[in-house]
Amino acid sequence: MKLHCFHGFLGNKSQFDFLKSQFDVEAYDMYSLCRASKEEAYRSISISDGDVVIGYSFGARFALELLERFRPKLFFSLAGHAGLDSESVEQRLVIEEAFINKLKTLNKDEFLEYWNSLDLFKHDLAISSESYDKAVLINMFKEFGLSKQKNYTETIKRESGKIVWVNGIKDNKYSEYCKKEIEPLGVECIYLPCGHRLLQNEQEILEIIKNKVAQL
Structure with a gap:
């Protein structure tokens, strides 16, 4: 089992190094992936059915396409967004x-x-x-912005049993969005006592991932 990790805007793949003591981690450089078109970016990634996908913010939105294409064993959205209505x-x-x-x-x-x-x-x-x-x-x-993202609500509803959506409760915008739009889809939502930058809470995120992987 491999953890495929996608960082946020202005982040870097080393932000997932804290997972390497417990898991086989492949962290992606979003700047390399996002130099060209969406299709080129997604074509360079392959995920097995037994793998786990973790995305933070921009990376969580990016990774929703991978949930749809590959259907991994677990999917963690850290401060993610399913997509806008028209x-x-x-x-x-x-x-x-x-x-x-x-x-x-x-x-x-x-x-x-x-x-x-x-x-x-x-x-x-x-x-x-x-x-x-x-x-x-x-x-x-221009290519990967929220305005360009398709709405993955139906995919999330279909795959809800394998998704964990994590937010910081002090991040009112995303925690309220999660309560209103994600929880009703049957997704497990976890709220940590922090803000938007969830990867600044390494121990809490590690424990969530360990607990969920142990249940597989």
Whole structure:
């Protein structure tokens, strides 16, 4: 059994190193995956039926396509999103265009300061990005942004028995979304006493994964 791990926007694959003492881990560099089109990215990944998929935030959204294509044994969504309804896409496009504009006009330090100051991360430690390629980061919005993501609600409902959705209870936006949109699909939802950046809570995440894998 292998754990396939996908980090978030401005994160890095080393954020999953804490799992390596307990599991066989393959952590993916999202910047390499997201340099081109979606289909090219997904074509480079292969997951066996007995494997486990773990995605955080951007990586959780990205990984939903893998849940649909490969049907792994377990799927962990850490602060993920199933996809927008059609009425919400235009509003999200405006937000993503604003992020793209910031990437184009700010230098690395300025953008990181801006990103860390977003209300979504007010309960988290600031991050610095080991990888910072503006063209790739812009493509992550243009090709893989939430506005471009299909809605995986039906897939989640069908595969609900193998999904664990984890949120930080201090992250009001995503925890309330989970209660409203994900729990009714029959998915097990876990709420930790933290903010959005769940990978800053390594021990808690490790225990959740260990407990669920032990039940297989």
